[in-house]
Amino acid sequence: MKANRRDVVMGMGAGFAAAYSLGSAGKLSAAQPRRKLGYAIVGLGSYATNQIMPRIGGCEHAKLTALVSGTPEKLARYGAEYGIPSTHHYNYANFDSIRDNPDIDIVYVVLPNSMHAEYTIRAAQAGKHVMCEKPMAISSAECEAMIAACRKAGTRLMIGYRSQFEPHNLYAMALAQRGDLGPTQIITSEHGFYAQPNQWRLERPLSGGGSLMDIGIYSLQAARYLAGEEPTEVMAMETTDRSDPRFATVEDRIDFQLRFPSGVMASCVSSYSSNHNNYRFHGRDGFLRAEPATSYDGHQFWVHRDGETREVVLPPPPKNQFAAQLDHLPEAIFAGVEPRASGEEGLRDMRIIEAIYQSAREGRAIRLAGS
């Protein structure tokens, strides 16, 4: 099992190119306008300011045009840094007046989970399209209300599932769907990190839950996009040290199994007490291993087949996962189609998350509605 660096993509043939570039769905046609749509960022926390805002400059179809925060100092600081005039600064009290600002096309909700539904719905009511961070909300009922509000307003809703725009992950999805390693039998997916105390994600009223809502959702997403189908049954087990002050209101570790209609099974890990960022899928003829699998950068993927391990080495992507995600919603808006990673996609995850919690609580398998 010696690692042998090889450009596996080159051996995949032309079929891969389409998958790698997200196919034609939602691609802007040459005849359509190419103006950049304006994003208002709502919630100037670490993820927004360190990951999203610095990447907007690299987008084809997106620009930063407004900021929303409850902290005047943040508005002043980031307004200066990104050249956003004070006429385009908002707080949570005057947020609804974004309806009068034609420079705002899309509202990107990067608030604590419990605020996703409210600000998505208020943005839709202001006539704006919405990008909302994952988890989409803290209940499936909220997700349904968000979808309904956007539908009523005639605006698009997309969830910030950046890994669905990341080249290595797109490669893995394409390989699983092509069945080059034989039909998938088993998926494993593990995500976790050590959650430091004293932050909103450890307060249930703000987060809606613990590691599963925050990082375990990556395990769930990967299982679903590698399987390429929807699970019909879940089983889960939780373990939380309630004497640890971090876990007064949310869970620590929760492992879950998913059954898919084709017979594929996924075994998933979610943790707030240990670091994990990997997944694998196994067919009869080999497996793909990813580690780190869904990180901001530095992805490493290997394909094991015929007793040989080859690292997946991809050509540099035209844009990174953040820019690709930010550009995709404008592309979908221009094309008049639902974005990949739509509100329905977020709702599907949330319904499964609710079933995972129920399974852990009741100690039994939970069949998923509609399956």
Place this chain on the structure above:
Amino acid sequence: MKANRRDVVMGMGAGFAAAYSLGSAGKLSAAQPRRKLGYAIVGLGSYATNQIMPRIGGCEHAKLTALVSGTPEKLARYGAEYGIPSTHHYNYANFDSIRDNPDIDIVYVVLPNSMHAEYTIRAAQAGKHVMCEKPMAISSAECEAMIAACRKAGTRLMIGYRSQFEPHNLYAMALAQRGDLGPTQIITSEHGFYAQPNQWRLERPLSGGGSLMDIGIYSLQAARYLAGEEPTEVMAMETTDRSDPRFATVEDRIDFQLRFPSGVMASCVSSYSSNHNNYRFHGRDGFLRAEPATSYDGHQFWVHRDGETREVVLPPPPKNQFAAQLDHLPEAIFAGVEPRASGEEGLRDMRIIEAIYQSAREGRAIRLAGS
């Protein structure tokens, strides 16, 4: 996550040496006799003839003295190959006359699972010590009867858990117990292979079950010896394509979760349709990854900590896992102690296997008796 080959053992300090050499339990003291004990091999199939018999020559305390088979050609062939005279050849009809052969000290049962109990009990009744392949039997009731028979006869019983004698696995156990990566939070363990059709392991009357009895037991063993404690609860999900002629009577894939008293959780895979041989344990401060983890040879183990991955490079062991296992039972007999991997150890696995099957069948968590 660049792999950086380093001798991690050298950094472990003196504490490791004891674990690596199995500690003092069961070690033969200098004052005791050093004669080699004679093994009779029962069942001359692939594992016996390709893995065990060729390794007996490298043992300190074991020699091959008798053969038991229902196939005269095999007795003739292997008798000639290993210099075993026909006076030391037995079949299943005259097996009990081994009692009259003083050259046989230990009977090694390498038969299909359903025959383990019968031949272990008959060997004990013939006054012989027993090494029995895993799974110990096809039910916990059989395991209990085997333990009782050996106790009554005053003979020792050991189960062929060779990984408990393999240096990399011993290293992993020692590292987990030392807690150098922080207390263990999550264990994952995956074992599987593509089972070819038309063999006894696919016939329930002979095997007692499918992948779990055969290869998934490695996932279970590893979870237990890495956790260093006994699970209190299991949850499992099975998926088997009953239209596949391989699976007329046994299961294909079965994934299971284990909860341990300290809060450790294990997420385990067992498959007859895909290749898996790996495990990991994650503490707060890092993780160990093994792949292949429990193979006949070629083990590769890595420790990830502080953003660095180091391969575990061990000094060549004084003897391989097969010889160490074969020598251990004579050592325990000489020392008058229970062997590591005793019948009780096999029984513990079997009780958990029964609970895993029950959980998958009933779709609910099963608490383990005595927990």
